[in-house]
Amino acid sequence: MTTWNGPSGLDRLPAARSEGEADAAWRDALVVEVDRDGGIAAREGAPLVVPASGKRLPTDILLGRVAGRPWFARPVAELNGTAVGWRDVVTADQDALAAAVALTRWHGLSPACEACGAATVPDLAGARRRCLACGALAFPRTDPCVIVAITDPDDRLLLARQAQWAQRRVSIIAGFIEAGESAEQACHREAFEEVGVRLAGLSYAGSQPWPMPRSLMLGFLGRAVDSRIRVDGDEIAEGAYYTREELVAAVAATSVVLPPHASIARGLIERWLSAR
Ligand SMILES: [Zn+2]
Known part of the structure; x- marks a missing residue:
């Protein structure tokens, strides 16, 4: 890719x-x-x-x-x-x-x-x-979005399923940056709104164009203050933290389906998987 x-x-x-x-x-x-x-x-x-x-x-x-x-x-x-x-x-x-x-x-x-x-x-x-x-x-416009790979204090990765997605399809948390908001503030807001997670820290990981139709995905790594999750039940249907072993097993058993290889979401998930 x-x-x-x-x-x-x-x-x-x-x-x-x-x-x-x-x-x-x-x-x-x-x-x-x-x-x-x-x-x-x-x-x-x-x-x-x-x-x-x-x-x-x-x-x-x-x-x-x-x-x-x-x-x-x-x-x-x-x-x-x-x-x-x-x-x-x-x-x-x-x-x-x-x-x-x-x-x-x-x-x-x-x-x-x-x-x-x-x-x-x-x-x-x-x-x-x-x-x-x-x-x-x-002039052409680009809509910035944030996408955050959130890990808990045990270095488990948070994956969630949007309500509109097929069963078993999961990804990390993402959303549009709102008017007058920084990228980091959008990460904090989306994490709390969608899965009830408070972030202790954030670091920038990279970006990717996503012309569907005109987004720019800004990728971050986020550390949650604890392991609690409260899915909003509206945009997000379900979510859970996974250890690397749990995620590898779940993918092998097709009980979860990860985002496509071309996406920054998948890139950030693979980056966490390989960072043992
Ligand atoms: Zn005119």
């Missing part, structure tokens, strides 16, 4: 500064189609990334360059063929594909001007949107 803690494989600096630059980039570009739900065009389970042909469309999005070559995302209403989900893609191109999904979804969800409510159109090959009435510019 991509670990997301080194430099990105997508060079975003050479975004177009003019239509002429965007046209020049198009001539040498690779293109990937993305639908409104973030599905990526695929062939035999792998992303279908093809040389640009024909005319560049006003809706085509210049992502940047991968190994020196421009990449565009082409938003489509429906893919002509099979799709692969962003989280299922495990290739060196995952950085560019994450941007393709995030930007396609942002453009798809951003039809009106925040200043005056009039329609907006893509500008500078999708780097921003421009209002047709007042000229205001809108």
Whole structure:
């Protein structure tokens, strides 16, 4: 999986500064189609990334360059063929594909001007949107979330199941950062709201884009003051602390199902498992 803690494989600096630059980039570009739900065009389970042909469309999005070559995302209403989900893609191109999904979804969800409510159109090959009435510019937004691997004083890991998830599916605690709140404050709040846990300390562990549709996951390790849990019964249906031996056995017996390998949730769980 991509670990997301080194430099990105997508060079975003050479975004177009003019239509002429965007046209020049198009001539040498690779293109990937993305639908409104973030599905990526695929062939035999792998992303279908093809040389640009024909005319560049006003809706085509210049992502940047991968190994020196421009990449565009082409938003489509429906893919002509099979799709692969962003989280299922495990290739060196995952950085560019994450941007393709995030930007396609942002453009798809951003039809009106925040200043005056009039329609907006893509500008500078999708780097921003421009209002047709007042000229205001809108830039892609990212919604920050926190995700916390909480351990108790015995170094057991807290795993919980959201009420909307399938039976046996568990993960660590996560939630959106609210307006006017720091990432650390969001960790403390989510831990107490969802599972009734007070945290004695927090440390930052790393981040991961999650363009579903436009989140950034900020990963933390949290130490609980004691081993008490009180699930909220609303968002969280059940939760429990596990020793490493208990979790390994539960996974082997399929009595719990962990998050997908591509997720930072899984990364933080694996990190705790391997830290004996
Ligand atoms: Zn406007």
